[in-house]
Amino acid sequence: MNQSITNRQIAFMIFGVVVGFGILGLPKGIAEEYGTAAWIGILVGTIIAIIFTYIVTYLGYHNEGKTLYEYSEELVGKTITYIFLAFYIVYFFLFFTFVIRMASDVIRLTILINTPTIALCIIFYIVMYYALIKGLRGIARLCEFYGVIIISGYLFIYFILASQGRIINIRPFFGTGEISQYLKLPIATLVPYVGIEIVTFIPLKKDKNRKVFKYTTLMVAFIGLLYMIVVEACISVIGIDDIVHYKDALIATIRRVDVHWLEFFERLDGLFLSLWIMSVFLTVTILGYGTVIFTNKIFKKINYNVLALIILIISLIASQLPKTFDQVQFLIDLSGYIGLGPIIIIPSILLVVMKVKKNNQ
Amino acid sequence: MIRRYSKILIILVIPSLILTGCWDYQDIDKRSIIITVGVDHIKGDVEFATEVARLVPSAGEAKIAKQDIYKDLSYGKTFEFARVDYDSRRPFPTFLSATRVVVFGPNYAKEGVEPYMNRINKMYDYRKTLLTVVSREPASELIQTKVKKSISVGFLIEDMMTFLSEKGTALYPKVGEILSDISLGDVGYILPYIGKSQESIKYLGLAIMKESKLIGTVDVKNSEGILYLLAEDPVFTEIVTLENDKENKYSFRIKIGDRKIKSEYKEGKPIINVDLELKNQLQYQYYVGPINDEEKKILEKKISKVVKKYITDIIKRSQEEFECDIFSFAKYFRADNPKVYKKIDWSKEYPEIKINVNVKSKIINMNLSDPSAKQNY
Incomplete structure (x- = not known):
């Protein structure tokens, strides 16, 4: 299913996959590590993420029309490629499965108190299956369409939040000023960027996607900016001491704000949750597509649509296995950390091999 | 044939299925909609005094619901047992999303309101922007008041506090803001203080909360100092x-132009500097007479002096009587001196810290009157 897509669609796919479930707990995670210097942490994370986005895009661009499976086979051989692929498949699968479960749990705990989690999960899977069988182009178009709505809606909400916050809550801007505060391992700030590796399964064309580097890196920079706005807005409303108590820091913040002049939208949580569910849907669809397309490379004989159905059914069963919220949280965190492999380690290995091979020639 | 019309069929069928609503929905008149919750401690038990709205479809026009309010009391060793008690009295499930105000009775406020604040925070249906107040009388007595000025005690308190805070003469602290102060730990906070008066409800002033416990009150007449420091965009009137x-009084309308709170750490002592710039507008003189520039300056200085006294008096009270930082100066000190703040115990230091208040005021207009008008004829 080699389908080329435009630069803009690639950029929006990155947005769709990266900004999803994680934005809910992002302010808590970053505030816990960096305090009021949260923006510095995000800045560091964004710069690192931009570098790896560049690497992943570079690999795709210089191996025209191929996905990771094809160019990895050429570079490091079949066996290692299968190991890589297995890594990607497991990670994509874990991530989208438990994001669906977690998102359903959050929806159940916040708005649909009496709805069973499995019912919400099944709805996610049904819609996701429909999107998956439409292929990469369909998903890319969906990302473009939803992306614009999500970005404008999010910006509106975050600026409203910021307008209700207090500057004193985000001071001191540079934290306590201790160097150790800034030199922390930026894993907490890198995990929110897992998803940028989806470029590995998008075949790029040199003539059509000439400016792709600009699009992908600028999108990651934009996501960084969005993260900064949301984290600072949340801290300005709730305060650094309280925000660390909420796993759903963003919803907690939104619930503390009442904007009378917005009349119908006086309470922003309804608007936010619909946008958030849209963005979760994009994340799981793209990662689901990644799982199916890479699995399809191994099981070439199985029809794509049938394979998608099988994977989603397995995923639905797997999503119901964890019994407690903490177990789901653990699995999401775990897949986030595993995700750093496909972002950092595998692309770096491939890049080095590619450079070495080129030099030898 | 079917293919041709399949899309239209889908469009017709799906919305008609979805838009009919959930199979287990409950009508609004099948819920006990709570308007006001009073929380108090009576003889070792938690007491919930509530105002509940009952929506009754009026005869003939089923769509228009008539509103009626009833009050009930429930008791239990804990909040949870008290809830069991009121659930067993009510015809329909309790619905808290429409609650206007939570009233803490004096007994409960003195013991500490933090548990109930956390309950509001984590209960799914409570709004986090709810208003909480402390009452002078037991919460049940206040809620049982038959008010004529509004449809219920809860609405009356909410309307009153909204109007007063918009005018800048009262504070309207939301639960969310209070929770942030509680998390900071080193500061106290202020809740509106209300009571019964002439068979109605009256705003009495401010309740001072230290470690979430009621430790004192500030009468509405003495609350200006607090409002000058904490109210958002307040407007005051000073004479x-x-x-x-001495007979001729000058009535001024005063707004805050700029409010800066800065801090420093000198010789092992935190210092807070409060700088206020006031913008004054002459409303009227009791007896019309000329005012020259020199007199204007004297009036400006007098206003500064009056306002400064309000502020220094209340700060002194907070340090000596309440021994509690109710102005959140801690946040400013932490912002300017984060390293020092980590080392010191702010709540212990607070009664001893030096707080400098500097008030500048300027008469910016005379309400279109010309005090130096020439009377030649």
């Missing part, structure tokens, strides 16, 4: 006189 003519 001043000139030395040579």
Whole structure:
């Protein structure tokens, strides 16, 4: 299913996959590590993420029309490629499965108190299956369409939040000023960027996607900016001491704000949750597509649509296995950390091999 | 044939299935909609005094619901047992999303309101922007008041507090803001203080909360100092006189132009500097007479002096009587000196810290009157 897509669609796919479930707990995670210097942490994370986005895009661009499976086979051989692929498949699968479960749990705990989690999960899977069988182009178009709505809606909400916050809550801007505060391992700030590796399964064309580097890196920079706005807005409303108590820091913040002049939208949580569910849907669809397309490379004989159905059914069963919220949280965190492999380690290995091979020639 | 119309069929069928609503929905008149919750401690038990709205479809026009309010009391060793008690009295499930105000009775407020604040925070249906107040009388007595000025005690308190805070003469602290102060730990906070008066409800002033416990109150007449420091965009009225003519009073409308709170750490002591710039507008003189530039300056100085006294008096009270930082100065000190703040115990230091108040005021207009008008004819 080699389908080329435009630069803009690639950029929006990155947005769709990266900004999803994680934005809910992002302010808590970053505030816990960096305090009021949260923006510095995000800045560091964004710069690192931009570098790896560049690497992943570079690999795709210089191996025209191929996905990771094809160019990895050429570079490091079949066996290692299968190991890589297995890594990607497991990670994509874990991530989208438990994001669906977690998102359903959050929806159940916040708005649909009496709805069973499995019912919400099944709805996610049904819609996701429909999107998956439409292929990469369909998903890319969906990302473009939803992306614009999500970005404008999010910006509106975050600026409203910021307008209700207090500057004193985000001071001191540079934290306590201790160097150790800034030199922390930026894993907490890198995990929110897992998803940028989806470029590995998008075949790029040199003539059509000439400016792709600009699009992908600028999108990651934009996501960084969005993260900064949301984290600072949340801290300005709730305060650094309280925000660390909420796993759903963003919803907690939104619930503390009442904007009378917005009349119908006086309470922003309804608007936010619909946008958030849209963005979760994009994340799981793209990662689901990644799982199916890479699995399809191994099981070439199985029809794509049938394979998608099988994977989603397995995923639905797997999503119901964890019994407690903490177990789901653990699995999401775990897949986030595993995700750093496909972002950092595998692309770096491939890049080095590619450079070495080129030099030898 | 079917293919041709399949899309239209889908469009017709799906919305008609979805838009009919959930199979287990409950009508609004099948819920006990709570308007006001009073929380108090009576003889070792938690007491919930509530105002509940009952929506009754009026005869003939089923769509228009008639509103009626009833009050009930429930008791239990804990909040949870008290809830069991009121659930067993009510015809329909309790619905808290429409609650206007939570009233803490004096007994409960003295013991500490933090558990109930956390309950509001984590209960799914409570709004986090709810208003909480402390009452002078037991919460049940206040809620049982038959008010004529509004449809219920809860609405009356909410309307009153909204109007007063918009005018800048009262504070409207939301639960969310209070929770942030509680998390900071080193600061106290302020809740509106209300009570019964002439068979109605009256705003009495401010309740001072230290470690979430009621430790004192500030009468509405003495609350200006707090409002000058904490109210958002307040407007005050001040009366001043000139030395040579005590009879003629000058009524000024005062707004805050700039409010800066800065801090420093000198010789092992935190210092807070409060700088206020006031913008004054003469509303009227009791007796019309000329005002020259020199007199204007004297009036400006007098206003500064009056306002400064309000502020220094209440700060002194907070340090000596309440021994509690109710102005959140801690946040400013932490912002300026994060390293020092980590080392010191702010709540212990607070009664001893030096707080400098500097008030500048300027008369920016005379309400279109011309005090130096020439009367030649």
